[in-house]
Amino acid sequence: MAEVVVLLFGVRQEPQHLRELAREAQMAFSAVRRELLRLEKLGLLRSSRMGNRLLFQAEPTHAFFPALYALALQATSLERALWMLLPWRELEFAILHSPGATVESTAGSGGLLLIGSHDHSTVLRAVERVQEQYPAPLKIRSFTLEAFDERLADEDAEVLAILEEPRTFVIGSEKELAKIV
Numbered sequence: 001m002a003e004v005v006v007l008l009f010g011v012r013q014e015p016q017h018l019r020e021l022a023r024e025a026q027m028a029f030s031a032v033r034r035e036l037l038r039l040e041k042l043g044l045l046r047s048s049r050m051g052n053r054l055l056f057q058a059e060p061t062h063a064f065f066p067a068l069y070a071l072a073l074q075a076t077s078l079e080r081a082l083w084m085l086l087p088w089r090e091l092e093f094a095i096l097h098s099p100g101a102t103v104e105s106t107a108g109s110g111g112l113l114l115i116g117s118h119d120h121s122t123v124l125r126a127v128e129r130v131q132e133q134y135p136a137p138l139k140i141r142s143f144t145l146e147a148f149d150e151r152l153a154d155e156d157a158e159v160l161a162i163l164e165e166p167r168t169f170v171i172g173s174e175k176e177l178a179k180i181v
Contacts, residue, residue, distance in 0.1 A: 008058045010072035011081045015055035078134045082170045085126040091116035093172035097165040111139040115148045
């Protein structure tokens, strides 16, 4: 159930669908539903309906909200927070990279490479929300897949340097990237 608390009290603050919560927590629907109803009864959550969908959201006015929020953030890495907020259906790749060190030791002090057919303003809003909780700056570089391919073909120094840096995939994988590089 700790995973459910992270999903509801962490970086995402919008209402979340019961089935999506169960899927992301990798738990049985009935177990998640039972726990969410208990948390709602305690006043920690509020629910609403959108058509036939049952949505749950953390109750920010509850006395325990600040503590649960802090715990959820501690349990969420920068990579996971980005994955939770980025429009991942629109991205082929989201890659954290860091020059001269491992991504883990300098999380957030490097850059974020985004490749896909995404709306740049949506991505910026997501990254801004993440950086409210993880204040280390990220230099964002954003390309369509075609523009990234062109930069690779032109042997663009910036793109080639990024590909040489230690990296962590938020969306996509090393194997998928190797297919286009």
